[in-house]
Amino acid sequence: MVTTRLRDHVFYRDYTKQYPTIARGEGVYLYDDEGKRYFDACGGAVVVNVGHGRAEVAEAIGAQARTVGYISSQRVRTQIQIDLSERLAAYAPGDLNAVFFVSSGSEANESALKLARHHSQDKGRADAYKVIGRWQSYHG
Structure with missing residues (x-):
């Protein structure tokens, strides 16, 4: 509905559709503001492939954000970056052992x-x- 698009100021791909308003996610499911459950077969751009609402993921993100939010790895490094690069390199075959x-x-x-x-x-x-x-x- 056009009035909905204009009212909430979001530019939708199809302004003739009435999109559900997602209120929360839990595992592989999304729930709209009316409680209807949807199976999330998309997951966006692979950013939620571990599922929605995972407490351990939220806690890890929070802990990292309280430590340092973002740094460019072009000039400095962090211990968590070093640790993750070692874990990733261990999965790679042969001498493919550097992570960017x-x-x-x-x-x-x-x-x-x-x-x-x-x-x-x-x-x-x-x-x-x-x-x-x-x-x-x-x-x-």
């Missing part, structure tokens, strides 16, 4: 492209510049 932290999929893809370009140039393949992507696909 970024804040989004877009940054990850951009960094991967830069790294691939640098590797090609380092190996004497300055002419290797083409990248294959899928049309209308999500890349970060």
Whole structure:
């Protein structure tokens, strides 16, 4: 309904639809403000793949936010970053043992492209510049 869109000032993808107002999440379910339950088969951009309303996740986020909210890892580091990089590197095969932290999929893809370009140039393949992507696909 157009008046709903204008009333709450949110620009929706389809302004003719009446979207539910999600009040909370619990595990794989979302609940609207009227108590109706929805199975969350989407999870956004993979930010809730451990489920909604997880107390241990909220506590870990809170503890980290009370310590330091965000730092750029280009000039400084934190112990939690070092610990996580060691855990992640242990899962990687062979000598793939370095972790580059970024804040989004877009940054990850951009960094991967830069790294691939640098590797090609380092190996004497300055002419290797083409990248294959899928049309209308999500890349970060």
